[in-house]
Amino acid sequence: MDFYQVLLIIIPSMIAYAAPLIFTALGGVFSERSGVINIGLEGLMVIGAFTGIVFNLTYADVFGIWTPWISVLVAMVAGVLFSLLLAVATITFRADQTVSGVALNLLAVGLTIFLVKKIYDKGQTDFISETFARIDIPLLSDIPFIGPVFFSNSYYIAYIAILVSFIVWYILYKTPFGLRIRAVGEHPMAADTMGVNVFKIRYAGVLISGAFAGVGGAIHATIFANDFSHATINGQGFMAIAAMIFGKWHPVGAMGAALFFGLAQSLSIVGSSLPFFKDIPSVYLLIAPYVLTIIALTGFIGRADAPKASGQPYIKGER
Amino acid sequence: MSKYLSKLTIPLLAVMLGLIAGSIIMLISGYDPIAGYGVMLDGIIGEQYYIGESLRTIITYVLAGLAVAFAFRTGLFNIGVEGQLIVGWLAAVWVGVAFELPKFIHLPLAIVAGALAGALWAFIPGYLKAKFRVHEVIVSIMLNYTALYVTNYLINDILTDKKDRTERIADSASLSSPFLQSLTDYSRLHWGIVIAIICIIIMWFILEKTKMGFELKAVGFNQHASEYAGMSVNKNIILSMVISGVFAGLAGVMEGLGTFGYAAIKGGFTGMGFDGIAVALLGANTAIGVALAAILFGGLKAGALNMPLQIGIPSEIVDIIIALIIFFVAASYFIRWLAQRFNQKGVK
Numbered sequence: 001m002d003f004y005q006v007l008l009i010i011i012p013s014m015i016a017y018a019a020p021l022i023f024t025a026l027g028g029v030f031s032e033r034s035g036v037i038n039i040g041l042e043g044l045m046v047i048g049a050f051t052g053i054v055f056n057l058t059y060a061d062v063f064g065i066w067t068p069w070i071s072v073l074v075a076m077v078a079g080v081l082f083s084l085l086l087a088v089a090t091i092t093f094r095a096d097q098t099v100s101g102v103a104l105n106l107l108a109v110g111l112t113i114f115l116v117k118k119i120y121d122k123g124q125t126d127f128i129s130e131t132f133a134r135i136d137i138p139l140l141s142d143i144p145f146i147g148p149v150f151f152s153n154s155y156y157i158a159y160i161a162i163l164v165s166f167i168v169w170y171i172l173y174k175t176p177f178g179l180r181i182r183a184v185g186e187h188p189m190a191a192d193t194m195g196v197n198v199f200k201i202r203y204a205g206v207l208i209s210g211a212f213a214g215v216g217g218a219i220h221a222t223i224f225a226n227d228f229s230h231a232t233i234n235g236q237g238f239m240a241i242a243a244m245i246f247g248k249w250h251p252v253g254a255m256g257a258a259l260f261f262g263l264a265q266s267l268s269i270v271g272s273s274l275p276f277f278k279d280i281p282s283v284y285l286l287i288a289p290y291v292l293t294i295i296a297l298t299g300f301i302g303r304a305d306a307p308k309a310s311g312q313p314y315i316k317g318e319r
Numbered sequence: 320m321s322k323y324l325s326k327l328t329i330p331l332l333a334v335m336l337g338l339i340a341g342s343i344i345m346l347i348s349g350y351d352p353i354a355g356y357g358v359m360l361d362g363i364i365g366e367q368y369y370i371g372e373s374l375r376t377i378i379t380y381v382l383a384g385l386a387v388a389f390a391f392r393t394g395l396f397n398i399g400v401e402g403q404l405i406v407g408w409l410a411a412v413w414v415g416v417a418f419e420l421p422k423f424i425h426l427p428l429a430i431v432a433g434a435l436a437g438a439l440w441a442f443i444p445g446y447l448k449a450k451f452r453v454h455e456v457i458v459s460i461m462l463n464y465t466a467l468y469v470t471n472y473l474i475n476d477i478l479t480d481k482k483d484r485t486e487r488i489a490d491s492a493s494l495s496s497p498f499l500q501s502l503t504d505y506s507r508l509h510w511g512i513v514i515a516i517i518c519i520i521i522m523w524f525i526l527e528k529t530k531m532g533f534e535l536k537a538v539g540f541n542q543h544a545s546e547y548a549g550m551s552v553n554k555n556i557i558l559s560m561v562i563s564g565v566f567a568g569l570a571g572v573m574e575g576l577g578t579f580g581y582a583a584i585k586g587g588f589t590g591m592g593f594d595g596i597a598v599a600l601l602g603a604n605t606a607i608g609v610a611l612a613a614i615l616f617g618g619l620k621a622g623a624l625n626m627p628l629q630i631g632i633p634s635e636i637v638d639i640i641i642a643l644i645i646f647f648v649a650a651s652y653f654i655r656w657l658a659q660r661f662n663q664k665g666v667k
Contacts, residue, residue: 039398039456085646095650098396098456102596103645110638117633118348234587238460245457283472290461294443297453306454 004149006274010263012134012154013270018255018262019158020045020220024240025247025254026168027212032249033172034205035185035309039101040086041213042237043108044079048217050112051078053228054119056128067130072157072218079214080207082108087206091199094313105237113230124229131222132157157219165255172251181205185307188314198314216240239265242293249307261289328658329651330601330608334615336654337644341636350632359637362625363618369625371499371506375578377617381515382570383595384613385522386437386563388604392526393559394539399444399459400567401592402466403437405585407568408575409470410436412582413478415488415575425491430514430572437568438561440466445560449553455560463588471584484583494577509577518566523606525562535559567592594620597645616641 024041031038038044055071063070086104089095116125132155140151172178183191184201192198217233225232243261247253268285271277342352363373383400390397397403411433418425444458478485494509502508526532537545538555546552570591575582598616602608623637647654 039460089646089650089653093650093653093656095646095652098398099596099600099645099649102398102593103642103649106593106597106638106645107642110635110642114344114348114633114635114639117627117635231587235464238464241457242461281472281476283468286468287465290464294447294453294458294461297457298447298451 006276007149008153009270009274010266011149012152013266014259014263015150015154015158015162016223016262017265018259019155019161019223020216020236021240021243021258021261022161022165022216022255023219024213024216024237025243025258026165026251027209027216028241028244029168029172029247029249029251029254030181030205030212031209032244032310033185033307034181034202035188035307035312035314036086036090036202036206037097037101037311038086038206038209039098039241040083040104040108040237041101041209041240042233042235043101043105044083044210044213045217045220045233045237045240046105046108046112047082048075048079048214049221049225049232050115050217050228051075051214052218053125053128053221053225053232054115056130056222057126060128060130063130065130065133067128068132068222071222072215075214075218076211077214079210079212079217081210083206083210083213086210087203090313091202091206094315097311097313109230112228116228125227127226128222131226132219155223157223161219162255162259165251168251177204182307184314185309188309192314192316198316202314213237213240239289242289245306246289246293246296264288326603329654330603330612330648332654332658333601333644333647333651336647337640340643341640344639345632345636350630354630355626355632355636358626358629358632359619359622361629362622365625366504367502368504368506369621371503371508372624373618373621374503374512375506375508376621377613378509378511378515378577379570379573379591380594380598380613380617380620381610382518382566382573383591384598384602384609385518385606386566386570386592387595387599388602388606388609389522389526389566390559390563391599391604392539393535393555394542395445395448395556395559395563396456397441397444397459397560397563397567398456398596399441399462399592400563400570400595401588401590402459402463403440403564403567404571404574404589404592405463405466405470406440407433407437407571409473409571409582410568411492411572412485412488412575412580415492415580416478416486418492419489420491422491425489426494426576429488429492429576430569433572433575434565434568437566437571438564441560441564441567442557445557448560449556463592467585467588470582474582474584478582485581487580488576492576493580494573495580507578509573511573511577514569514573518569519606519610522566522609526606531558567595570595594641597641600645600648 024045028038028041052071052075055074056067060067086100089100090097134153137151141147180196180201184198188198220236221228221232239261243257244254246257264285268282345352345355362369364370386400387397411429414429414432444455447453447458448455494511496510499508534550535555538552542552598612602612619637623634626632626634
């Protein structure tokens with residue numbers, strides 16, 4: 001097996017594993033840029049995964065091959081609704097953001113498994129029949145050498161994820177709405193003085209993060225797990241947080257970090273069948289994203305600083 | 320009035336609201352909440368065996384709760400209790416399996432090993448916070464997963480030959496107690512109950528009666544004032560995390576040497592470290608509060624196991640209730656706002 005063939009296996013798998021992380025990390029960027037720490041991304045992904053799988057199982061007969069796409073959209077709505085809890089608690093009732101996020105995670109797992117047991121009478125759902133198809137992108141996959149590596153044998157949704165990260169960059173850095181989000185996350189009082197409604201913008205930030213994390217969770221469950229149980233998400237949300245930090249709270253940076261973590265994840269799974277990689281104990285690949293994030297935070301690879309006001313509730317009229 | 324309000328009313332109201340929300344969820348999903356709570360209560364104290372198992376759960380919750388609470392008092396959020404618990408568990412079992420010693424050396428050695436492992440794992444976020452101002456929450460979340468995968472690797476590749484759990488620890492390192500078991504109809508209740516009680520007293524003593532505790536709390540209240548008063552903020556941050564890690568490691572010891580007697584590969588987290596956050600919050604980060612909250616949550620958790628068997632309600636209902644209680648405690652502004660509205664109406 002030569003190097004090129006190894007690339008043919010690893011790169012499409014990396015792009016696929018990165019897709020849920022990209023979406024969720026972008027959600028995290030929205031929330032934290034508006035000044036709300038979202039530890040609850042994990043729980044929001046769980047809700048997305050649950051909704052996606054249950055919808056898929058229920059309506060596969062109706063929607064056929066479009067089922068996974070529609071179930072991702074439904075999961076997005078579920079994510080928004082669930083993130084409303086976090087928004088109300090942290091923004092309106094000034095609850096500690098980290099604690100609320102932890103509560104959201106516990107609630108998500110408890111609620112979804114409760115419902116699974118209620119609906120299916122067992123600890124996990126059945127396997128879905130309609131999943132995303134692996135595709136070669138027309139035209140691009142015909143490019144010699146690069147095409148088969150980067151544009152073949154993966155999922156449309158993964159390429160959409162990469163595209164979306166650029167759209168998010170445009171929204172955050174080139175539109176008035178993006179400017180407001182960033183302003184509210186850095187200095188809410190100044191933004192308020194200039195007539196920006198801090199509460200509205202923060203609600204928007206958290207709800208958008210719920211939408212993205214819901215999508216991320218549904219994609220992960222649809223592509224990799226094919227069912228839903230307590231272990232379906234298992235840390236993907238926290239890895240998305242890591243990607244967001246590693247990408248320095250920048251949408252494109254987060255996307256890059258998510259791709260890198262996707263590589264680590266895919267290597268820890270397919271690596272055992274590849275030359276060279278099979279000699280590395282998979283534990284190093286498993287912990288790589290987390291250890292690298294810690295190193296990034298300590299500033300050895302350029303310091304990563306959070307938005308200034310993230311973590312603090314905004315109380316109008318307080319100095 | 321406002322002092323009482325925050326000290327007792329909010330936790331009690333939060334618990335009440337949580338239980339009410341739980342019964343609403345049970346009603347909506349077509350279960351009988353009164354029967355549900357009845358079966359749960361039966362599962363907590365209905366039989367000697369249940370009492371033993373409830374106490375056993377409470378032991379671990381006390382220690383996990385103390386760990387979170389201790390760090391909170393210095394203004395630190397140790398979300399890494401889960402990871403520290405896992406490494407403490409493995410370290411204690413490792414010592415328990417690897418040596419053959421008389422009990423009066425072996426058991427303390429295994430316990431200390433677990434406590435030290437937890438302390439070391441907590442030292443990392445403490446040190447990085449003190450030295451580089453890195454947020455301890457993110458670092459300890461990352462370390463939770465690192466702990467999970469590293470301990471799985473150690474169990475699978477180093478301690479055993481590709482098995483999914485270690486051998487049983489030697490009897491000389493075990494906390495299990497035939498006496499306590501016979502008292503409780505052969506539950507898994509173990510001597511860790513003594514350690515948990517001692518730790519509650521130690522936490523209270525350190526925080527309320529020593530200069531060290533005063534400094535730790537002072538840093539939690541106001542870092543700048545403490546610095547100005549000549550205290551070393553950095554030293555206290557690290558110290559607080561390390562002591563917190565000792566409690567967390569001991570929580571793991573309870574599982575390793577007491578409940579199970581071995582360490583197994585885990586597909587995911589035990590959840591006990593995260594429940595420790597709930598315990599600490601509800602207990603308002605005081606030693607006695609943690610003890611009471613641990614009794615409540617540990618009891619709920621143990622009692623919930625009775626629900627699917629007896630009445631068909633999934634035990635996850637308790638996870639939902641606990642999560643909602645944290646929400647209510649965290650958003651205490653909401654409860655205070657409600658109470659204020661209530662009072663104003665009463666005055667009018």
